[in-house]
Amino acid sequence: xxxxxxxxxxxxxxxxxxxxxxxxxxxxxxxxxxxxxxxxxxxxxxxxxxxxxxxxxxxxxxxxxxxxxxxxxxxxxxxxxxxxxxxxxxxxxxxxxxxxxxxxxxxxxxxxxxxxxxxxxxxxxxxxxxxxxxxxxxxxxxxxxxxxxxxxxxxxxxxxxxxxxxxxxxxxxxxxxxxxxxxxxxxxxxxxxxxxxxxxxxxxxxxxxxxxxxxxxxxxxxxxxxxxxxxxxxxxxxxxxxxxxxxxxxxxxxxxxxxxxxxxxxxxxxxxxxxxxxxxxxxxxxxxxxxxxxxxxxxxxxxxxxxxxxxxxxxxxxxxxxxxxxxxxxxxxxxxxxxxxxxxxxxxxxxxxxxxxxxxxxxxxxxxxxxxxxxxxxxxxxxxxxxxxxxxxxxxxxxxxxxxxxxxxxxxxxxxxxxxxxxxxxxxxxxxxxxxxxxxxxxxxxxxxxxxxxxxxxxxxxxxxxxxxxxxxxxxxxxxxxxxxxxx
Numbered sequence: 001x002x003x004x005x006x007x008x009x010x011x012x013x014x015x016x017x018x019x020x021x022x023x024x025x026x027x028x029x030x031x032x033x034x035x036x037x038x039x040x041x042x043x044x045x046x047x048x049x050x051x052x053x054x055x056x057x058x059x060x061x062x063x064x065x066x067x068x069x070x071x072x073x074x075x076x077x078x079x080x081x082x083x084x085x086x087x088x089x090x091x092x093x094x095x096x097x098x099x100x101x102x103x104x105x106x107x108x109x110x111x112x113x114x115x116x117x118x119x120x121x122x123x124x125x126x127x128x129x130x131x132x133x134x135x136x137x138x139x140x141x142x143x144x145x146x147x148x149x150x151x152x153x154x155x156x157x158x159x160x161x162x163x164x165x166x167x168x169x170x171x172x173x174x175x176x177x178x179x180x181x182x183x184x185x186x187x188x189x190x191x192x193x194x195x196x197x198x199x200x201x202x203x204x205x206x207x208x209x210x211x212x213x214x215x216x217x218x219x220x221x222x223x224x225x226x227x228x229x230x231x232x233x234x235x236x237x238x239x240x241x242x243x244x245x246x247x248x249x250x251x252x253x254x255x256x257x258x259x260x261x262x263x264x265x266x267x268x269x270x271x272x273x274x275x276x277x278x279x280x281x282x283x284x285x286x287x288x289x290x291x292x293x294x295x296x297x298x299x300x301x302x303x304x305x306x307x308x309x310x311x312x313x314x315x316x317x318x319x320x321x322x323x324x325x326x327x328x329x330x331x332x333x334x335x336x337x338x339x340x341x342x343x344x345x346x347x348x349x350x351x352x353x354x355x356x357x358x359x360x361x362x363x364x365x366x367x368x369x370x371x372x373x374x375x376x377x378x379x380x381x382x383x384x385x386x387x388x389x390x391x392x393x394x395x396x397x398x399x400x401x402x403x404x405x406x407x408x409x410x411x412x413x414x415x416x417x418x419x420x421x422x423x424x425x426x427x428x429x430x431x432x433x434x435x436x437x438x439x440x441x442x443x444x445x446x447x448x449x450x451x452x453x454x455x456x457x458x459x460x461x462x463x464x465x466x467x468x469x470x471x472x473x474x475x476x477x478x479x480x481x482x483x484x485x486x487x488x
Contacts, residue, residue: 002060003076003127005043006086007120010036010093010228014116022162033097033112034236038117041090047083053470056080056478058129058192066133071188075130080475081256081326084468085126085249088333092245093119096238096448099341102347103237104152107206111152115238118144122246131179131189134257135172138250139216142168145239145247153234160227160234167227171217178210182262192284194219195261195482204266211259218251221274221311222281225304232300233353237344240296244303244336246316252310256479260314264483271315278315279408281308286415290422295343295353298423299336302379305412306332306391312409313394316401317483322476324393330468331386331461335378338454345447346427350436356424360432364440370429371443371451376424380416386461478480 017029051107052059060075066074078086098113104111121144124137142165150161181203182194199207207246217224229249232240260267282305289301307330313325345368346361347353362369378385381392391413399406434437461468 001062002046003062003078003086003123006040006047006090007076007124007127009043009120010040010090010123011120011486012118013037014113017116018106018113029109030097030101033116036116036428037090037094037097037119039484041087041094044087044090044123047078048087048200048471051080051083051471053080053264053474056474059083061129063129066130069276069418070132070183072132072188073189074132074133075190076133078127078131078471081252082126082480083330083471084326084330085246085253086123088249088330089119089122089126089246090357092199092337095337095341095454096241097275098446098450099238099241099344099469105346107151111148111236114144115242118148118242122250125250129191131182131191131194133189135176136180136192138175138254139169139172141247141250145243148239149231150234152236153239155234157228157234160230164228164231167217167224168214169222171214174210176216177236178207181207184349191257194258197262199263201265201269204263205270208259208263208270211254211263215251215254215259216277218254219248219311220251220284220304221277222304225281225285228304229297229300231292232296232340237340237347238342240344244300244340244343248303248307249333252307252314252325252329255314256313256326261479261482265316267483268317270316274311274315275405278308278312279405281305282312282409282412283415286412286419289419291413292419293355295346295423295427296340298355298419299339299343299379302419303332303336304418305416306336306387309391309394309409311410313390316394316397317480318397319473319476319480320393321397321401322398322480323471323472324390326390326472326476327386327393327461327465327468328390329460330391331390334454334457334461335385335387337374338371338375338451338458340377341447341450342375344366345443349477351438354457355358355426356425357434358437359430359434360437361428361440363432364437365442366442367448370450371455372428373424373457374449374455376420378462380420381413382462384459384462386458389465390461392449408422 061077064074066072121141127136286305292298310325314322378387381387398409
């Protein structure tokens with residue numbers, strides 16, 4: 001029942017806040033949301049503390065009949081690939097609630113309820129072992145995020161919300177067709193049974209591209225990434241944090257749970273195609289990030305580049321590459337979430353995200369500046385930070401796969417340093433040229449807590465990633481053995 005608690009605790013609290021919150025003072029609603037998010041996170045801790053690292057199979061499995069006629073079940077379970085994302089989702093939700101504490105003053109209960117429900121739905125995506133259950137959770141995540149962007153976003157929020165919804169929905173419709181085809185081939189919606197579906201190479205290629213459209217949009221991979229910067233710029237701080245830290249991971253997770261094991265021959269055959277798209281994301285989008293004038297857009301483009309490392313690692317078909325991609329996903333959750341929170345701190349004070357409007361922030365916000373510089377360094381892969389571990393593993397795997405692919409992937413470290421340090425130089429250092437910067441006040445206790453905890457996570461994972469890799473390794477080996485056997 002652990003996974004059910006992890007899914008339904010935030011959803012139930014979200015519904016309670018939504019139903020009763022509007023009749024209560026905002027402070028009470030905030031405390032209720034905080035209590036619900038912390039309780040939801042505590043519910044996920046046994047998943048890691050009781051996880052059996054010696055097995056690659058599914059653990060904490062729950063199965064109840066849902067629609068018996070079509071063999072659709074409420075079927076949950078996690079393995080080494082998915083367990084960390086369940087915990088990460090619940091963890092990040094706490095910071096979203098804290099970040100909104102003083103900033104969101106209108107429709108507070110609806111705002112917090114949307115994030116609570118979204119958190120539970122995303123945990124459902126990472127836990128679902130039934131194809132239809134996965135699809136329901138996967139599509140349902142669009143609704144609260146669409147509302148969050150459309151109601152609490154910037155001046156172009158409606159445009160951004162529609163763009164987000166249409167891109168992700170159109171891609172997902174092809175996934176539904178692929179799932180129905182797999183049901184006809186296997187007479188079940190059980191995802192693990194789909195891994196052994198007798199499909200020829202043509203069927204696998206068609207199914208691969210059907211899944212690819214949904215997952216590539218969600219990652220997002222080049223050239224399907226254009227919705228992301230617009231959405232990030234218009235979304236409120238909490239929306240950007242959840243989008244970057246968790247929602248992008250839903251697509252990458254889909255590749256590991258569906259594309260590779262269900263269509264292994266097609267994945268191997270089309271691997272060079274995905275590697276090419278990943279390298280374009282790493283290099284071209286990194287160059288695009290260099291010329292951005294808006295801090296949020298810069299970090300949004302850097303997210304596309306970092307997620308390019310993830311898909312690159314997956315399609316190298318080596319344990320080091322796949323594990324590096326998963327580590328990069330977890331690390332990016334910490335770093336990107338913290339970066340957007342830091343940008344939100346500045347925006348709350350000056351109501352601008354234009355890099356040119358800042359300069360000399362360190363003179364008025366020394367505590368904040370320490371966190372900003374550290375997170376920027378982690379974002380560009382500084383050794384001893386989590387940003388280095390995943391990228392280094394993927395680059396090593398890429399060099400082993402093909403030397404020149406490894407060289408091209410390594411250019412991301414240079415580009416990452418360039419756009420991250422350029423932003424820090426312009427925003428944090430230098431003389432104060434804007435009177436509004438001169439009037440800034442340093443971070444308060446609430447903001448310090450958020451940035452400090454996430455920075456500790458980044459540092460801890462960078463210095464000692466072993467707890468993460470130990471849990472991930474057996475499931476990755478099992479996946480790659482399945483792909484290799486299918487190929488033979």
